[in-house]
Amino acid sequence: MQTDREKEPVSGAGSTPSSSSFEESAIPQEVNDAIPPPGIDERKLMRKIDIRLLPVxxxxxxxxxxxxxxISNAAIFGLKEDLGLGGVEYNTALTIFFVPYIICEIPSNILLKRLKPHLWxxxxxxxxxxxxxxxxLVKNYSGILATRFFLGVFESGMFPGCFYLIAMWYKRSEAQKRYSFFFGSTSLAGAFGGLLASAIGxxxxxxxxxxxxxxxxxxxxxxxxVSFLFFFIITDFPEEAKFLSEEERAFVKKRLQVDVGESAREEKMTLKDAVNVFKDYKIFVGGFMYFGLIVPAYGYAYFAPTIVKQLGHDPxxxxxxxxxxxxxxxxFAMVIAVLSDRLQHRFLFTLIPIAIAVTGFCxxxxVHDNTNLQYAALFLLAMGTYSAMPVVxxxxxTNLGGHHRRAIGTAWQVGFGNIGGIIATYSFLSNDAPYYTSGYSIGLAFSLLSALSCVIYYVAVTMENxxxxxxxxxxxxxxxxxKRGLGDENPDYRYFR
Known part of the structure; x- marks a missing residue:
């Protein structure tokens, strides 16, 4: 847990204290405890963790x-025509995914904590x-609705679960590039999906x-x-990681304790614990930060192929x-992440990418008569949105301390945020083609909502510090x-900005 002598200065916008912030001879015992014991090289240990955790x-x-x-790639190859999806039926098929996806986020993270990540x-x-x-294999509209619904059920634990797991391994000052690298898999999926669909088609x-x-x-x-293989290689929380020695596990746990406090991994999570998390208004602000970006993100993910096709290309x-x-x-997301970690600052690295996305929407x-400029705007939209989201x-x-607050807070942010997916799926309707004025306007408005929420969150954590x-x-x-169970509500804790 951070003590008064190692608190981040309020004026530092998330920076760490310099060596002049406290006398060398008066380093707190907790900081001494985080010094690697003999035989452990911290850099090599972190590389070992990176290699085992992040690629998987x-x-x-x-x-x-x-x-x-x-499904957006499948739509280009005749899914709508074969299943007879007219009007907004295709949009509804996209939307139904989000109903169980939103509802199951928090229960999924609770099960992740109880059953262990490798199994769940x-x-x-x-x-x-x-x-x-x-x-x-579906034959009609009812079939695609049913499969999309259950896809939402089973995918609900992926994103918040992975982010929760990553947060329990890394200090806040080193987490952003890991988060962005993980989140970059969405961008890689979009790229890989286009290449794969062009071949499978x-x-x-x-x-x-x-x-x-x-x-x-x-x-x-x-x-x-791949899921059968991953049962054996997905790692669990630091307290249970079998690929580390006992001394390495103790050191990883200690360095996290110094940064964000006790994890309380062994304590059972109750309904009261979950309810108590929502007494902090910053939890709700965090939800809106992500909610505002989900709308343009899914708008792009689901409809980019359709938009590109409108520019005059065959399937x-x-x-x-x-x-x-x-x-x-x-x-671009990795560049933003590296800079954010190096400067140990988050706020401006949410606003700058959002501004880029806003430029793309504008x-x-x-512009409706310059296909090259319209295509370039798609780059701005994707780069801005998908680099701001992992920072948010x-x-x-990582500002949430302890297993309980992180498990609930992560699932809440992702679950509430994905309500925006429902809005996104109805933003781009077939009768709005080829200009999609409504879709772009909605994406622009929600991007600005996210920016405003980031400002509010920055002010909130600055005031609290x-x-x-x-x-x-x-x-x-x-x-x-x-104090051990307070997480980031511990009065000795300082929020990252």
């Missing part, structure tokens, strides 16, 4: 996002892969099936196969032209044992 989670979420949005995540992965395969007529069916069947089969060229914006979004709203989630979730510097806190009289 990236592949997991890449496949989850791919199975979620490949691999189990969910197998079932959403199987459901994706079944999408390729050529299987038109194989076994008497249209190409869109093979997109679902083969991508779902890949997910099922194969449409899939190929959808790849470069995703690839650029991944690279171009798409204003990392900033909020300032109050604690002055010794103002309702928990000032808490005992050491009581």
């Amino acid at each position: 989670l990236c592949i997991l979420y890449l496949l989850a996002f791919l199975d979620r949005v490949n 995540l691999s189990l969910c992965m197998f079932f959403f892969g199987l459901t994706t395969m079944l999408q390729g 050529k299987m038109e007529g194989v076994n008497g099936w249209n190409g869109w069916r093979w997109i679902f069947i083969l991508e779902g089969l890949l997910t099922c196969v 194969i060229q449409t899939q190929l032209h959808s790849v470069p914006p995703w690839a650029c979004a991944f690279v 171009i798409l709203l204003a 989630v990392c900033w909020f979730n 300032s109050k604690r510097e002055r010794g103002v806190s309702k928990y000032n009289g808490a005992t050491a044992m009581e």
Whole structure:
């Protein structure tokens, strides 16, 4: 737990204290405890954790996002026509995914904590892969609705679960590039999905099936196969990680304790614990930060192929032209992440990407006769949205201390935020083509909502840090044992900005 001598200065906007912030001879015992014991090289240990944790989670979420949005690729190859989806039926098929996805977020994270990540995540992965395969066998509108609903059930634990797990391994000052690398799997899924769909689409007529069916069947089969392997290689929380020695586990736990306090991994989570989390208004602000970005994010993920096709491309060229914006979004997100971690600051690295996305929306709203500029605007939209989202989630979730507040807070932010997915699926209607003025306007408005929420959150954590510097806190009289369960509400804690 951070003590008065290692608190981040209020004026530092999330910066760490310099060596002059306290006397060298008076370093708190907790900081001494975080010094690696003999025989442990901290950099090598973190590389070991990175290699074991991040690639696996990236592949997991890449496949989850791919199975979620490949319906947009399937639509280009005749899904709507074969299933007779007219009016807003296609949009409804997209929307129904989010109903169970939103409801099941918090229960899923509670089960993740109880059952351990390697079991829960691999189990969910197998079932959403199987459901994706079944999408390729549906015969009518009812069939696609049913499969999309259960896809939402089984995918609900992926995103908040992975973010929760990552947050329990890394300090706040080193988390952003890891979060963005993981979140970049969504961009890679978009790029990979376009390439894969362009190849699978050529299987038109194989076994008497249209190409869109093979997109679902083969991508779902890949997910099922990988899930069996991941049961054995997904790592659990630091307290249970078998690939670390006992000394390494103790050190990882201690360095996290110094940064954000006791994890309270062993304590049972009750309904009262969950309710208490929502007594903090910052939890709700964090939800709106993500909610505002989900609308443009899913608007782009689900409708980018349709928008690109409107620029005058055939189905194969449409899939190929959808790849470069995703690839650029991944690279830009990693640049933003590295800078954010290096400067140990989050707030401005939410606003700058959002401003880029806003610029893209403005171009798409204003320009209708220049296909090159319209295509370039899609780059701005993807780069801005998909680089701001991981910063928003990392900033909020790593500011939450302890297993209970992180498990509930992460699931709440993602669950509430994904209500925006419902809005996104009805933003781009077929009768609005080719200009999609409503869709772009809605995306622009919600991007600005996210920016406003980020400003409010920044002011809130700055004020809270300032109050604690002055010794103002309702928990000032808490005992050491009581502070252990307070997480980020501990008066000794300082929020990252």
